[in-house]
Amino acid sequence: MLRLAWARSSSKNSRVDPARLLSIVLLGGDNKSHSPEQSRDISGLTPPPASDKSPSLLSPRTSQYCFSMTSRASLSMASGSEGQGSPPSTPQRPPNRLGQERSPYLLQHAHNPVDWYPWGQEAFDKARSEDKPIFLSVGYSTCHWCHVMERESFEDEEIGKTLSDNFVCIKVDREERPDVDKVYMTFVQATSGGGGWPMSVWLTPDLRPFIGGTYFPPKDSGRRPGLKTVLTRIMEQWQDNREALESSGERVIEALKKGTSIAANPGETPPPAHDVANRCFVQLAHSYEEEYGGFRDAPKFPSPVNLMFLMSFWSVNRSSTEGSEALQMTLHTLRMMALGGIHDHVAQGFHRYSTDSSWHVPHFEKMLYDQAQLAVAYISAYQVCACVCLCGSHIVSGEQVFADVARDILLYVSRDLSDKSGGFYSAEDADSLPAAGGSEKREGAFCVWMGSEVRELLPVVVEGATGGATEADIFMHHYGVKEQGNVDMEQDPHGELQGQNVLIVRYSVELTAARFGLSVAKVSELLASARAKMAEVRKSRPAPHLDTKMLASWNGLMLSGFARVGAVLDDKALLERAVQAAGFLKEHLWDAERQIMLRSCYRGDEMEVEQGVSPIAGFLDDYAYVICGLLDLYEATLQPEWLRWGEELQDRQDLLFWDAEGGGYYCSDPTDPTVLLRLKQDQDGAEPSANSVSALNLLRLSHYTGRKDWSQRSQQLLAAFSDRLTRVPIALPEMVRGLMANHYTLKQVTQTVRSTQTHTHTNSKVA
Secondary structure, eight states: OHHHHHHHHHHHHOSSOHHHHHHHHHHTSOOTTSOHHHHHHHHSSSOSSOOTTSOOOOOGGGTTOOTTOOOOOOSOTTTOBOSOSSOOSSOOOOOOGGGGOOOHHHHHTTTSSSOEEESSHHHHHHHHHHTOOEEEEEEOTTOHHHHHHIIIIITOHHHHHHHHHHSEEEEEETTTOHHHHHHHHHHHHHHHSOOOSSEEEEEOTTSOEEEEESOOOSSOBTTBOOHHHHHHHHHHHHHHSHHHHHHHHHHHHHHHHHHTOOOOOTTOOOOOHHHHHHHHHHHHHHHOOTTTOSSSSSSBOOOHHHHHHHHHHHHTOTTSHHHHHHHHHHHHHHHHHHHSTTBOTTTOSBOSEESSTTSOSEEOOEEHHHHHHHHHHHHHHHHHHHHHHHHTSSOOOOTHHHHHHHHHHHHHHHHHSBOTTSOBOOEEOSEEOOTTOOSSOEETTTTOBOHHHHHHHOOOBOTTOGGGOBHHHHHHHHTTOOTTOSOOGGGOTTSTTTTOBOOOOOSOHHHHHHHHTOOHHHHHHHHHHHHHHHHHHHHTSOOOBEEOEEEHHHHHHHHHHHHHHHHHHTOHHHHHHHHHHHHHHHHHSEETTTTEEBSEEEEOTTSOEEOOSSOOBOOHHHHHHHHHHHHHHHHHHOOHHHHHHHHHHHHHHHHHHBOTTTOSBOSSOTTOTTOOOOOOOOOOOSSOOHHHHHHHHHHHHHHHHOOHHHHHHHHHHHHHTHHHHHHOGGGOHHHHHHHHHHHHOOOOOEEEEEETTEEEEEEOOOO
C-alpha cells in the first residue's frame, strides 16, 4: 500500500524520485547517464541476495519481520550476558552519553567513538543550532546485523569522527520507541521497497528524512557504497544541493501522510463479517504450505494471528468443508512446529523463525512476544480438540500434545525470561561464543550439538535394545542427529553450523520404540533423561546476551498467556504467576499520578527494577495488550480488581489515542510534534495490530460492563479499516476475529474441558 501511494504521488508531484535522489547524493549530481536500475544498485538500499547472515530488505507486507538479524537464545536467565553484541577487541573507551541510558541496545553503543544522543530535545536543539543533518540509527539488542554494523563502523575511529563532526547522531532502540521506528521505516519502505534493521536514515534538523537505508558496510564493495562514501556524499550534497534533498524528502512525507491515512467515511459501517472471513480463509489457504504447515515456503514464521483466526473460523463453520480444512491447517502447523528445530527440545520455548520450509534450522533468538502468542495458540488448539471430541463431530487424536507444548513454553519463560519483580524480559540473543573457545560469537553456538558430543554424553548401552544400542543411538535416531551434522549448506551459508546438529523429531516415540524393541514408556523415559543431561551441558556453555528490558506491551501479551493456559488447565501456579505479572505492571509500569502507562522499565545492576532517565510514555499497544491480559486474567480468576483496572485503562486509551473524526486509534500520541506521521497500524504481523486487539477489548468490556459506547466504538474502529478488511483481510486476521465477534455476538457460557481428571471452566467465545 505504501509503495503504491508513493508511486501515485511521485508520478504526479515529484521531480526527483527516491532512486534518483540517492544517486544525487552518491554521484554528486542528477547524473542522467545512470539508469534507475544502476542507481538502485549503487544506492545501498538494495542488499545482496538474502541469506541467513545478509541484511534483507522487506516488502511492506512483511514489515514486522526482521530477516536482517540472526541472534541466539539463552538457557539460563541468571547467566545471560548483557554485554555488547561482540566482545570488544580493544579496552573500552570512556562511555558516551548513552552510558546514562537503561536500554540494553543503547548501552551496547555506550563505548563507541561516536557522539551519540538518545532520541530527545537535546539532540534536536543541537541539530537546529548547528544547522547539521541528523544521522538516525535504529535497531535492537538481539539484532545480528546491528552488531555487525557496530563492530565494522561505529567502533571505527575514523567513521566515528566523521559522524560526530558533521552530523548529530541519534541512536534509537526500536523496542523502546516503536513510534519513531514506524515513521522512518515507513519512509524507508516507501522509497526503497523494503526495510530492516539496523535502519540508517538521514534527517533535516526538523526531523524530516531525505535518505534512508539499512545496513551499510564500512567500505565500498563492488557497486555497493560503504558508509564512508555515503557520509562523504551526503556532506557534499548538504552543502551544495540541500534544497533538492529537503524538497524531495518533504514530498515523500506529504505523500505518506495521504497514503497511510485510515478513516471511515461518514455513516460507513463495518463490512459483512461472513464475506470478509471467507475471503481471509481463502487467502490463507492459498498461501498454506501443505507438507509442513505454515504459510510460505521459507523463511517460515509461526504467525499465531493466522492460527487464531483459523480456529475462530472453524468455530462458526464446524459442519462445512472449509471449517474442517481451517482446523486441519491449524493443527498440522502447530504439530509440525512442535516437532521442528524451531522448538527448543532441550530448554523449551520457540526460536524466532525457521530458515527452511520444514521448521528445522531456525534463527535462534527467542522473543517474549512469540512465547506469549504461541502459548495462547497451543492452549486454544487443545481446547478446540477437546471440544471436537466431546461433541463427537469427528475424532482429533493427540490433543494432549498441545497442552504439553503450552506448558513447555511457560516453563521456559518462567525460568529464563522472568524477573523476580514479576515482569518478563524481552528477548535472548541468537549469537554466543562457542563452547570450544574463541572470541567471535557464532550462530546457534549455544543450542547445537555435534554427534560426538551426544555419544560422549550418552554412552550407556540400553538393556534389551535391539543390536546393543546405546542411549546415544536411540536419541540420535529420534532427533535426527548425524555424525557429520544435519544442517544443509543452503541453511548455513557462512559455515557456522558445519558439523553441528539442530534437534528435530524425526520419528514418533512409538516408531522409535519399535525400531529398538523397547516399550514406549522406556523410550519416553530415556529421551527425557537425555534432554535433562543436555540441558545441564548447555548451562556450562557461554550464555547469549539477555535483553532485560521489560516492555508493558509484551508483558501484557505474556499475562494473557499465563492466564489463558492456567485457566484451561486449572493450574493454580500458572494463575498465581499471571496475578504476579499483573501486579508488576501496576506497580512498575502504571504512573498513577499522571494516569498513564509507561513503555518500559529495566533490570538494574543490583537486580532491582529501574526506570530510565526520562521515562517513556506508553503507546497504543501498551494499553491494548495490557487490557487484553487483564480481561483474560479476570475471566480466569473472577477477581474484579483486574476488570476495574482494565476499564480504567480503556478510558485512558480512548482519551489519548482515539481518532474522533475518522475512527480507530493512532499508534502513538497524535499531538507529539516530533512524530511526523500519525499512523494506524493496518497489519497483524509478528505482533497483532493494537487496533485489532482493541476491537475485541472494546466488545468484551461492553459485555462485562454494559457500556454501549464501547460496543459502538468497536464498530467505528472496524468501519475505519473497512477497505483493508474487504480487500486484503489476510493482512488483518486478528481484526477479522473482532469483526466476527461483533457479528456473531459474544456469549458468556461455562464450558467444561476435560484434561485427564481435571475440569476447567472457561468463557467460550468466537474470538
